[in-house]
Structure formats: C-alpha cells, structure tokens
Amino acid sequence: MKDKLKLSMPEQDLQPREKILLTALELFAEQGFERTTVRQIARKAEVNISAIAYYFGDKAGLYQAAFVEPLGSPKDDIELFNDPNISLEEALQGLFSGFTEPLKQDKLAMLCTRLHMREMVEPTGLWAQEIDNGIAPYHQALLVVLKKHLYLNKVDDDLHRLAMCIVAMGVHLFVGRDVIEKLCPKIIAGNSGLNQTHDRLVMFAKSMIEAEKNRRKQVNV
Amino acid sequence: MKDKLKLSMPEQDLQPREKILLTALELFAEQGFERTTVRQIARKAEVNISAIAYYFGDKAGLYQAAFVEPLGSPKDDIELFNDPNISLEEALQGLFSGFTEPLKQDKLAMLCTRLHMREMVEPTGLWAQEIDNGIAPYHQALLVVLKKHLYLNKVDDDLHRLAMCIVAMGVHLFVGRDVIEKLCPKIIAGNSGLNQTHDRLVMFAKSMIEAEKNRRKQVNV
DNA sequence: TGTAAATTCAAACAAACGTTTGAGTCAATA
DNA sequence: TATTGACTCAAACGTTTGTTTGAATTTACA
Numbered sequence: 424m425k426d427k428l429k430l431s432m433p434e435q436d437l438q439p440r441e442k443i444l445l446t447a448l449e450l451f452a453e454q455g456f457e458r459t460t461v462r463q464i465a466r467k468a469e470v471n472i473s474a475i476a477y478y479f480g481d482k483a484g485l486y487q488a489a490f491v492e493p494l495g496s497p498k499d500d501i502e503l504f505n506d507p508n509i510s511l512e513e514a515l516q517g518l519f520s521g522f523t524e525p526l527k528q529d530k531l532a533m534l535c536t537r538l539h540m541r542e543m544v545e546p547t548g549l550w551a552q553e554i555d556n557g558i559a560p561y562h563q564a565l566l567v568v569l570k571k572h573l574y575l576n577k578v579d580d581d582l583h584r585l586a587m588c589i590v591a592m593g594v595h596l597f598v599g600r601d602v603i604e605k606l607c608p609k610i611i612a613g614n615s616g617l618n619q620t621h622d623r624l625v626m627f628a629k630s631m632i633e634a635e636k637n638r639r640k641q642v643n644v
Numbered sequence: 645m646k647d648k649l650k651l652s653m654p655e656q657d658l659q660p661r662e663k664i665l666l667t668a669l670e671l672f673a674e675q676g677f678e679r680t681t682v683r684q685i686a687r688k689a690e691v692n693i694s695a696i697a698y699y700f701g702d703k704a705g706l707y708q709a710a711f712v713e714p715l716g717s718p719k720d721d722i723e724l725f726n727d728p729n730i731s732l733e734e735a736l737q738g739l740f741s742g743f744t745e746p747l748k749q750d751k752l753a754m755l756c757t758r759l760h761m762r763e764m765v766e767p768t769g770l771w772a773q774e775i776d777n778g779i780a781p782y783h784q785a786l787l788v789v790l791k792k793h794l795y796l797n798k799v800d801d802d803l804h805r806l807a808m809c810i811v812a813m814g815v816h817l818f819v820g821r822d823v824i825e826k827l828c829p830k831i832i833a834g835n836s837g838l839n840q841t842h843d844r845l846v847m848f849a850k851s852m853i854e855a856e857k858n859r860r861k862q863v864n865v
Numbered sequence: 866t867g868t869a870a871a872t873t874c875a876a877a878c879a880a881a882c883g884t885t886t887g888a889g890t891c892a893a894t895a
Numbered sequence: 896t897a898t899t900g901a902c903t904c905a906a907a908c909g910t911t912t913g914t915t916t917g918a919a920t921t922t923a924c925a
C-alpha cells in the first residue's frame with residue numbers, strides 16, 4: 424500500500440509523485456480526460472514528462488490513481504444510511520452534505536467529487552467500476568431509506584424515480600456549476616450561501632417524499 | 645440561408661452535407677467533441693475526409709453547425725412561459741416535456757438535447773453563446789412563472805434555488821442517462837415509462853413550490 | 866568514500882490528429 | 896464538343912499526442 428496522500432493543499436514542497444497526482448486531479452476534474460495532456464500536467468506540476476510514466480505507467484494509470492487514491496472508500500458514508508435508527512431528516516442531511524461540503528473549503532474534496540461526477544457524463548472506462556462501487560450502493564442505500572419511510576415492502580419504479588430526482592438536485596450542483604455561476608453564483612459561493620442551499624435541498628427532498636406518500640395513499644383507496 | 649435540414653432519420657440517400665451533419669451530431673452527442681475525430685465522422689458518414697473541410701471549413705465549424713442547425717430557435721418554447729394566463733401545471737408540463745419528449749421517439753431531438761446538455765458540462769466555446777441564448781432565457785422565464793405563483797415582487801436567491809432544483813430533475817435525465825440505464829432503465833425507456841416519469845417530475849416540482857411557499861409563509865409571521 | 870539503486874532529464878519515437886493539396890470526376894451549359 | 900463550376904478522392908502535410916530511451920544526476924547505504 425502506498426502512503427496515504429497528504430491532504431494539505433498548498434502544492435509546494437510535495438514529493439513529485441504527489442505533486443503530479445494533485446495536479447492531474449485538478450486538471451482532469453476541470454477539463455476532463457481527453458482535453459488534458461500529459462505535457463500540461465508535467466508543466467504545471469513542474470516535473471519532467473517521463474516522471475508520469477515512471478510513477479504511474481501511463482496517462483490512464485495516472486487518471487486511475489487520481490480517481491481512486493485521494494479519497495478513501497465511500498463506505499463510511501453509506502453506513503450512515505444503514506443505521507436503522509436514523510431519521511429521514513438525518514439521512515437527507517447526510518446525503519446532501521456529500522454534495523455541499525466539498526464545495527465549501529476543501530479544494531481536494533471538491534475536485535474529487537467533480538472528477539467522479541464528470542465520469543458520469545464522460546465515461547473513460549473506470550465508469551463501470553465507479554457505477555458499481557460508488558454510485559449503485561449509494562442509490563441502493565437511499566432506496567432503503569425511502570422504502571422504509573414510505574412504508575413499502577418492495578422497491579418499484581416510482582421509488583427509483585423519487586430517488587433519482589432527489590439525487591439529481593445534488594448532482595446538479597456540480598454538473599451545472601458553470602451555468603449556476605453565471606446565473607446565480609451566490610447559491611454555491613460562500614459557506615452561508617451553501618448552507619442555505621443545503622437546507623433547501625433537504626426541504627425540497629422532504630416535500631417530494633411527502634408528495635409521493637400522498638400519491639400512493641390516493642392510489643390505494 | 646441553407647435549406648432546412650431534412651428531419652427524417654433513416655440516414656441513407658441523404659445529401660453528403662446532411663449525412664455529415666447528422667453523423668457528426670450523433671457522434672458529438674454520444675462521445676463529445678474531443679473524443680470524436682473527423683476521420684470517424686467521415687468513415688461513418690461514408691464520405692471522404694476532405695468533404696468536411698469542403699462543407700464546414702473545419703471540425704469546429706462542423707460542431708457549430710451540428711449544434712445550431714438541426715433545431716430551430718427555442719423561442720417558441722419560451723413564449724409558452726410568457727403567456728400570463730398559463731397555469732402553473734401547464735408551465736411545468738411544458739418545461740418537462742422539453743426533457744421527456746426528446747427521449748421518446750425523435751432521435752434527432754434527443755441527440756440535439758444531449759449535445760446541448762453536454763455543452764453544459766464540457767464547454768467547447770459555444771458554451772457562452774448557449775448559456776446566453778439557450779439556458780438563461782429559459783431560466784428567466786421559469787423564474788417569472790415561479791415568482792408569480794409565489795406572489796413575490798422580486799427574484800431572490802431562494803427563488804433561484806427553487807428554479808435550479810426543478811430544472812435539475814430534467815437535466816438529470818440526460819446527464820445521468822448512463823447511470824439510470826444501469827440502475828433503473830425502465831424510467832426512461834418506452835413511452836409509458838417516460839410519461840409516468842414526466843408526471844412525477846411535475847408532481848415533485850409542484851410539491852417543491854408548495855414547500856417553498858409554506859417556508860416563506862412561516863418566515864413572514 | 867564507493868557502489869547500487871532511485872530518480873531526473875533532454876531528446877527522440879511512432880501514431881494519430883486536423884488540415885491541405887491537387888488531380889480527378891461529374892453534370893450542366895453554351 | 897468544349898468549358899465551367901461543383902464536388903470527390905487518395906495522398907501527404909505539419910503538429911500534437913502519449914510513450915520510450917539512455918545517459919546523467921541524486922540519493923541511500925555499506
């Protein structure tokens with residue numbers, strides 16, 4: 424196992440390997456895999472091109488490392504949902520924190536999230552792995568919480584629709600970032616604005632769940 | 645002005661220019677600008693490479709043409725919102741139809757929408773133009789409808805948040821397509837499934853608007 | 866200090882990219 | 896038939912891409 428990556432972001436006095444990794448993470452997250460060249464990474468990281476091959480084999484290996492290494496496994500977050508005593512409010516708080524917290528201060532977390540979101544739209548090949556290990560368990564955990572709070576005994580398509588719409592609001596904070604920054608930047612800029620956005624997401628999610636509950640009540644009469 | 649592009653999708657017996665344009669639209673929409681090569685387009689369209697330069701100047705010109713030509717201006721859709729007599733229900737129906745209808749049968753409309761959504765995540769340079777001409781007016785029109793139905797006299801950040809969350813659900817049908825197809829494909833496959841998704845989106849949006857209305861009521865006591 | 870491994874470096878590599886060339890083909894017109 | 900303009904084609908262009916090379920340099924350890 425490699426040493427745990429230093430989480431401090433001042434990108435100076437880092438070991439070459441870490442400097443490359445963080446620079447690559449930033450460029451991949453901002454520009455995507457194709458638009459980012461190894462020369463650009465090497466230049467910005469102030470290392471020789473061949474250092475990339477030396478440490479990571481090739482560009483794809485670097486991408487994979489940037490994708491996997493900086494963040495630990497997301498299982499901790501998922502266990503949050505598995506707690507049977509968790510309230511709906513708490514579950515939603517935790518869910519959306521995964522989207523809003525990275526936008527606050529932690530540049531590393533933000534870049535990691537951005538990269539993972541990008542993989543959703545621009546699959547590079549790690550996608551199949553990511554959807555199985557990262558997204559699907561999350562979706563399943565959310566389904567379990569929703570199923571419980573709607574008093575259902577099986578997951579149906581409409582529950583999938585509800586889960587998808589709830590997650591969509593969080594995803595959009597990253598996917599639609601450029602648009603948001605142009606149209607209403609304040610809602611993702613600064614801690615207070617983000618906290619307020621977080622509260623609204625929770626509120627909206629709760630209202631959607633309530634609406635779905637009512638719809639099912641009406642259908643079952 | 646060029647002749648209007650034929651909207652029929654059987655890609656045979658088309659003029660070379662149209663064949664290139666439709667093939668490029670498909671590949672750009674599926675793979676993005678960078679991953680799509682002019683050779684790939686030429687091969688799939690069964691034309692010589694240099695035909696692309698002949699008809700469109702260069703790759704960027706072809707992309708621009710594929711981005712702009714197939715769809716007319718979206719002003720018709722926006723005028724839908726400007727009707728002062730429109731109900732909230734109708735406005736939301738119209739809004740989400742813009743996302744669900746292209747997924748039904750119309751392959752051309754679906755590719756166009758996908759390409760425009762992709763531009764949001766992977767800006768190529770047309771982005772600034774698209775956000776000004778395509779997205780911003782839409783967002784503004786939605787804000788007007790929401791403002792009216794919440795009885796507000798000015799647009800504030802929380803109204804932006806509401807609008808963003810509503811739009812996010814529609815956008816996610818395209819941005820998260822691959823994920824959806826893996827986790828719950830039925831909600832975007834087939835007309836009946838899409839119709840049901842459409843109805844849920846409207847219902848969720850209405851519940852979010854209601855929640856926001858109640859929140860403001862509580863704040864103002 | 867001496868030796869071997871680890872790391873860095875400038876340079877070159879083949880392949881793929883977008884683009885251009887110039888001869889060639891075809892249909893229409895005079 | 897001769898000529899023009901629209902269009903097609905195989906081939907080559909110059910760049911940039913990711914990758915590799917092999918010698919230099921630094922580091923670690925006996």
